Amino acid sequence: MTNASFTAAQENKKLPGDLAMWFFILAELTVFAIFFIGFAISEQQYPAMFTEGKAQLHQSFGLINTIALITSSFFVALALRAMYKAQSKQAVYLLFTAKAFAVIYITVKVWEYLSLFELGITIETNTFFTLYFLITAFHLMHVLLGMVILAIIAHSVWHEQTQTHNLSGFEAGASYWHMVDLLWIILFPLIYVI
Secondary structure, three states: OHHHHHHHHHHHHHHOOHHHHHHEEEHHHHHHHHHHHHHHHHHOOOHHHHHOOOOOOOOHHHHHHHHHHHHHHHHHHHHHHHOOOHHHHHHHHHHHHHHHHHHHHHHHHHHHHHHHOOOOOOOOHHHEEEEEEHHHHHHHHHHHHHHHHHHHHHHHHHOOOOOEEEHHHHHHHHHHHHHHHHHHHHHHHHHOOO
C-alpha cells in the first residue's frame, strides 16, 4: 500500500454509528465500571462470603449465556455486513437470529434467578447476592433494551427506511449490542469464575 492510499484509507475511517450513541455507551460503561469496582472491593472485604456465593451459582448457566450473547453478536455483525452488501432482507433474517440467541440468554437468566429463589436466596441474602442481583439484573435490562433496538433496526430495514448509503443508525444499534455482549464477557468471569 502506498503512502497516498494509506492516508486516504485513514481519512475514510470513522466511528461507526453516531456520536450520541458513543456518549451513551461510554456512560453505560462507566456505570458498569463502578459496579465492577464495588464488586471487587466487597470481595476483598468478604472473601469467604463471595467464595460461598459463587459456589451456589451454576457456572453452566453463565457459560450458556456467554455463548448465546457471543453468537448473537456474531449474527448482528453478519447483518451489518449484509447491509454493506445491499442484502437488506438477509440482514433482517440475521437480526432475528441474533434476537433468538438473546431470548436464550433471557430464558437462562430467568431460570437461574428462579432456581436461586427456590433455594431461598434473594437480593437481601448477603452482600454477594445483593451485588449479583443488582449487576446481572441491570445487565438484563440492557439486553432487553438491545433487543428493542434490534427490532427497530430490523423493522426499518424490512420497510426499506434504512438506506445502504447511510447505515449510521444500524451501526449505532450494532455498537450498542456489542457493548452489551462485551459487558457480559467481563461479568461472567468476575461473578461466576474468578
